[in-house]
Amino acid sequence: MASRQRRVGCIVDGGHTDMGRKIENLRQIAERSGVFIVGSGGYYMDRSYPPEIAAKSEDQIANELAQEATSQHLGAFGEIGADPNEPELTPAERKVFRAVGKAHLRTNLPIFTHNAYGTGPNVPKEAGLRQLDVLESVGVKPEHVAIGHCDSLVDPSADLIKQVAKRGAWVGFEFARGGSLRPTKSESAPFWRSSTPGTRIACFYPRITPAAGRSICLRTVG
Ligand SMILES: [Zn+2]
Numbered sequence: 499m500a501s502r503q504r505r506v507g508c509i510v511d512g513g514h515t516d517m518g519r520k521i522e523n524l525r526q527i528a529e530r531s532g533v534f535i536v537g538s539g540g541y542y543m544d545r546s547y548p549p550e551i552a553a554k555s556e557d558q559i560a561n562e563l564a565q566e567a568t569s570q571h572l573g574a575f576g577e578i579g580a581d582p583n584e585p586e587l588t589p590a591e592r593k594v595f596r597a598v599g600k601a602h603l604r605t606n607l608p609i610f611t612h613n614a615y616g617t618g619p620n621v622p623k624e625a626g627l628r629q630l631d632v633l634e635s636v637g638v639k640p641e642h643v644a645i646g647h648c649d650s651l652v653d654p655s656a657d658l659i660k661q662v663a664k665r666g667a668w669v670g671f672e673f674a675r676g677g678s679l680r681p682t683k684s685e686s687a688p689f690w691r692s693s694t695p696g697t698r699i700a701c702f703y704p705r706i707t708p709a710a711g712r713s714i715c716l717r718t719v720g
Contacts (some may be wrong), residue, residue, distance in 0.1 A: 522545040537570060538610075539607075541574050542612065575607055576646070583619070587628065595629065598633070599635075614696070615650040623657070661715065
């Protein structure tokens with residue numbers, strides 16, 4: 499009830515079965531708290547995939563994901579991600595990304611990704627764009643995709659964010675309120691460093707709107 503009283507109306511859960519998510523637990527949490535919870539489908543990253551993923555084809559995985567989404571009344575596919583500190587998607591991750599894209603085409607559920615920005619030196623700036631490439635390769639339109647954790651990349655020029663927005667996808671920006679989680683990296687630009695709640699979003703908005711070519715609706719939570 500506390501969450502409801504604090505005006506949290508809905509949570510999109512980014513877990514799925516390979517992360518230990520149990521849909522019944524979400525149901526109970528929703529009932530007890532009064533907060534709506536949207537469940538998601540998919541697979542997280544190579545190191546968390548169940549062993550049978552290796553033997554399944556892209557289309558098999560897509561069929562199963564679409565069926566699961568329908569039978570469990572899921573509302574999204576995500577987080578769909580990549581192992582930390584790897585320079586590119588593994589072959590299995592590429593297969594899963596394409597399968598999720600195909601499952602999206604059948605269900606029209608949005609997709610949100612996880613990428614490994616901030617977890618090691620081998621993660622290229624373009625990682626989010628390559629995720630979008632793979633999803634688009636099976637026909638997913640960028641407007642149905644959110645590229646996750648874009649704000650975790652040390653990118654003072656905001657180049658990655660601009661490119662994601664220019665292609666028409668959504669920019670995942672989880673730490674927009676500032677605070678103590680991200681701002682202390684010595685290599686971060688002032689754009690990212692402010693610890694004053696709201697400051698980073700105020701810096702972010704004027705940069706991203708021209709890049710997207712349209713006005714963007716931003717809402718803060720909390
Ligand atoms: Zn993530």
